[in-house]
Amino acid sequence: MADVHSKEQRRFNMQQIKGKHTKPEMLLRKYLHAQGFRYKLHDNTLPGKPDLVLPKYKTVIFIHGCFWHGHENCKYFTIPKTRTQWWTEKINKNIANDVKVMKLLKKDGWKMITTWECGLKPAKFDKTLSSLLKKL
Numbered sequence: 001m002a003d004v005h006s007k008e009q010r011r012f013n014m015q016q017i018k019g020k021h022t023k024p025e026m027l028l029r030k031y032l033h034a035q036g037f038r039y040k041l042h043d044n045t046l047p048g049k050p051d052l053v054l055p056k057y058k059t060v061i062f063i064h065g066c067f068w069h070g071h072e073n074c075k076y077f078t079i080p081k082t083r084t085q086w087w088t089e090k091i092n093k094n095i096a097n098d099v100k101v102m103k104l105l106k107k108d109g110w111k112m113i114t115t116w117e118c119g120l121k122p123a124k125f126d127k128t129l130s131s132l133l134k135k136l
């Protein structure tokens with residue numbers, strides 16, 4: 001029993017910590033929910049564990065951090081000046097994985113929408129949302 005509790009406590013703690021970093025994602029989720037969209041979160045039965053899955057629309061939404069997923073021509077994506085090669089390899093690996101995931105999802109007939117974190121900043125939020133809704 002004690003173990004179950006500590007597990008739950010740990011999960012709760014993780015969510016608290018993660019929550020701080022996923023605020024834009026929360027905003028997006030809230031908005032979609034208010035618009036009547038229903039979704040599953042981080043569905044690990046699908047390749048790449050998409051951030052949002054809208055089964056009714058056979059659509060998945062990825063919310064990509066600009067740095068970790070190498071957002072091209074984005075000011076939030078700059079390879080650090082130290083350990084440059086290590087970072088480059090790491091991020092290239094992430095990008096290659098994203099490509100692989102997209103192929104698998106496409107093969108299964110999923111529609112994919114990638115949203116970049118920079119697009120969820122307050123100044124761009126509305127524009128990003130309306131283009132996202134158009135794709136659904």
Ligand SMILES: [Zn+2]
Binds near residue numbers: 075116119
């Ligand atoms: Zn970006």
